[in-house]
Amino acid sequence: MPGREEYWNIGYPLLGALVYIVMVIAIVSIAYGLYRRYRFWRLGQPMPDLGPWRPRIRRFLALASVDILLHRRFLKKDLYPGLMHFFIFWGTVVLLIATTVAALEHNLHEYLHITLFTTSYKLQLSLVWDIGGGLLLAVGLLMALYRRYVIRPPRLNTLFEDPIILALILALVITGFVVEGLRMGATELNPASEMYSVSNARWSPVGFLFAKLFSGVGMSPSAMEITHKAMWWTHSALVALAFLYGALTFNKLTHIIVGPMNAFFRSDRPKGALRPMPDLETRESFGARDIGDFTWKQLLDFDACTNCGRCQDQCPAWASDKPLSPRKLIQVLKGYMEQRAPVLVSLKNGEKPPEPETPMVKDVGEEVLWSCTTCRACMEVCPVFIEHIDSIVDMRRYLVMEEAKMPETVENALQSLEARGHPLRGTQVTRIDWAKGLGIKTMAEDSNVDILFWVGCTAALEDRSQKMARAMASVLKLAGINFAILGMEETCTGDPARRMGNEYLFQMMAMQTIETLNRYNVKKIVTVCPHCLNTLKNEYPQLGGNYQVVHYTQFVNELIRQGRIKPTKAIETTMAYHDSCYLGRHNGIFDDPREIARAIPGIKVVEMARSRERSFCCGAGGGRMWMDETGTRINALRAQQFLDTGADTLCVSCPFCVQQLEEGVRSKGASETRKVRDLLEILVESATPEGPAKS
Numbered sequence: 001m002p003g004r005e006e007y008w009n010i011g012y013p014l015l016g017a018l019v020y021i022v023m024v025i026a027i028v029s030i031a032y033g034l035y036r037r038y039r040f041w042r043l044g045q046p047m048p049d050l051g052p053w054r055p056r057i058r059r060f061l062a063l064a065s066v067d068i069l070l071h072r073r074f075l076k077k078d079l080y081p082g083l084m085h086f087f088i089f090w091g092t093v094v095l096l097i098a099t100t101v102a103a104l105e106h107n108l109h110e111y112l113h114i115t116l117f118t119t120s121y122k123l124q125l126s127l128v129w130d131i132g133g134g135l136l137l138a139v140g141l142l143m144a145l146y147r148r149y150v151i152r153p154p155r156l157n158t159l160f161e162d163p164i165i166l167a168l169i170l171a172l173v174i175t176g177f178v179v180e181g182l183r184m185g186a187t188e189l190n191p192a193s194e195m196y197s198v199s200n201a202r203w204s205p206v207g208f209l210f211a212k213l214f215s216g217v218g219m220s221p222s223a224m225e226i227t228h229k230a231m232w233w234t235h236s237a238l239v240a241l242a243f244l245y246g247a248l249t250f251n252k253l254t255h256i257i258v259g260p261m262n263a264f265f266r267s268d269r270p271k272g273a274l275r276p277m278p279d280l281e282t283r284e285s286f287g288a289r290d291i292g293d294f295t296w297k298q299l300l301d302f303d304a305c306t307n308c309g310r311c312q313d314q315c316p317a318w319a320s321d322k323p324l325s326p327r328k329l330i331q332v333l334k335g336y337m338e339q340r341a342p343v344l345v346s347l348k349n350g351e352k353p354p355e356p357e358t359p360m361v362k363d364v365g366e367e368v369l370w371s372c373t374t375c376r377a378c379m380e381v382c383p384v385f386i387e388h389i390d391s392i393v394d395m396r397r398y399l400v401m402e403e404a405k406m407p408e409t410v411e412n413a414l415q416s417l418e419a420r421g422h423p424l425r426g427t428q429v430t431r432i433d434w435a436k437g438l439g440i441k442t443m444a445e446d447s448n449v450d451i452l453f454w455v456g457c458t459a460a461l462e463d464r465s466q467k468m469a470r471a472m473a474s475v476l477k478l479a480g481i482n483f484a485i486l487g488m489e490e491t492c493t494g495d496p497a498r499r500m501g502n503e504y505l506f507q508m509m510a511m512q513t514i515e516t517l518n519r520y521n522v523k524k525i526v527t528v529c530p531h532c533l534n535t536l537k538n539e540y541p542q543l544g545g546n547y548q549v550v551h552y553t554q555f556v557n558e559l560i561r562q563g564r565i566k567p568t569k570a571i572e573t574t575m576a577y578h579d580s581c582y583l584g585r586h587n588g589i590f591d592d593p594r595e596i597a598r599a600i601p602g603i604k605v606v607e608m609a610r611s612r613e614r615s616f617c618c619g620a621g622g623g624r625m626w627m628d629e630t631g632t633r634i635n636a637l638r639a640q641q642f643l644d645t646g647a648d649t650l651c652v653s654c655p656f657c658v659q660q661l662e663e664g665v666r667s668k669g670a671s672e673t674r675k676v677r678d679l680l681e682i683l684v685e686s687a688t689p690e691g692p693a694k695s
């Protein structure tokens, strides 16, 4: 460009060839680092649920445009760190483009006499590189430093590498501006230079400020010229160092590559479905004992983690002082992989791997594994789409199916499931006691019905939850729906067995139920329990059971829309709605319950600070309903979040949540003034003039 010379003062092309050596070092470093890691990932099992490529590519491109380029996922969930990452990401991208374009433009012009850009266009571009590249990156880095060392949010865990990485990138940005300022001071702002042009210099405002600073402290143009050369090479050496450091340590910077890879390869299963364990009868091992028992995608997960702590911030187990932090869990597994994989990679064909110094589950901690409620809050916020629940359940499977090691309460629940077909020990009632006197038919009596009402163990057998079963029957009758129940033929879907790690028991129970459902030629099922919904809808297809399964909130909302249910009696209450994890996050049902609530006259709906995708677990999922809980109780934390809204009714759509949250509100001494009710109970009160059906 007239008035501005690319690669000025560095001895281009002879010395400038070193630039390309730096680039080669960078590319080879990245390729080598990835190859080393690839050998680790290859130790994993095949990924059975990868699905077809075309929709995967389409989905990834859609995600890349909004979640990577626009940072929607980051910005929506956390503004400050979202903006910070946005600035760092775009600053880096713009600088990489700027460097590549400058090299290309210069060489094309120099050796092929091709001019890519006019002078004025180049000046405009230099403004973009200056502001949208260097300055943006510098602001992002300063925000990162301020957050990590001044704000210090509890979720941040500073590793040894963090200050090194931040310092390295900051040094790159600063030396870049210093080089630019020195060049301008010696040329565009030097009246003795043939490149003198103040108007050109103004197109790079940050470099201009640096140039002013150098002349302000008395640096002569010739001193600037000498310093420029030294700083230019310092800057280039730092670039090579940054890439080398990334490749050798595979630090968090590598998430630039591994993060998008992990997003691309994420599972195609429905959100709520656990990965099935095939060939149970013939397989020799169960669950994850060593890193080679995970799939390669799970090993990729461990490398994709940026240690950002978003998952930990959302985890109910961590919030209630349990030993589980999903961030730490993934980091421990990453560490375990780094220690164990080189040993496994070096084995010759057929050579037996030596026993690890510490078994993996011991490194992770058994109590850590049993603390998870499988609520999915961690996965919902993870910016690189890590699938924590799979790894936790795989290790539970190893403990239960290989080692027979589990808390006594888990053992009791599993025994009850096996012996009685439900996990509730000590119950005296039968599955049809709740329906006595209501004139509800069973499928055995008449299977020519429109829907099967799947009652579920808790609503059928637990005293408080039976109200829900009766309320559901009332609503169905009111709308004139031809329905039946399985009655004594209904057993647990197997959800707790699967989540507690006993895949064998789950598959046995599921196959038995599928056989019953198929015998009655069941097409459509309505559940009151979100856990039953999830297992019947998302997991039974893995075993050949395909039915149209809906939750009552979806079914009843449709009945209200059609005018077949008319809530008329005003229920004067301010209501906060609690999104059950298995209805909301796992199955995306957020709006139906709120629409039902709004259809009931008199109800004012308020939202808790954590609602919808960010809802806070009641503490019962993942089999935790049947395990002892020590220390701070998750339901008490959720009850407090409800009390903070000032609402008088906590409304839910799940029998587990009703029990858990009633106990939580009681523990806060507020059960006299604040009520926990299922939405069905309120709807029946409003829609049936004679009141809910009674046994």
Ligand code: SF4
Binding pocket: 311, 314, 315, 316, 317, 318, 324, 325, 326, 371, 372, 373, 374, 375, 376, 377, 378, 379, 388, 389
């Ligand atoms: S699923 Fe829920 S309880 Fe389990 S680690 Fe994730 S956030 Fe924590």
Ligand code: SF4
Binding pocket: 304, 305, 306, 307, 308, 309, 310, 311, 312, 326, 327, 330, 378, 381, 382, 383, 384, 385, 386
């Ligand atoms: S698992 Fe995901 S959310 Fe958690 S620390 Fe790692 S990258 Fe962040």
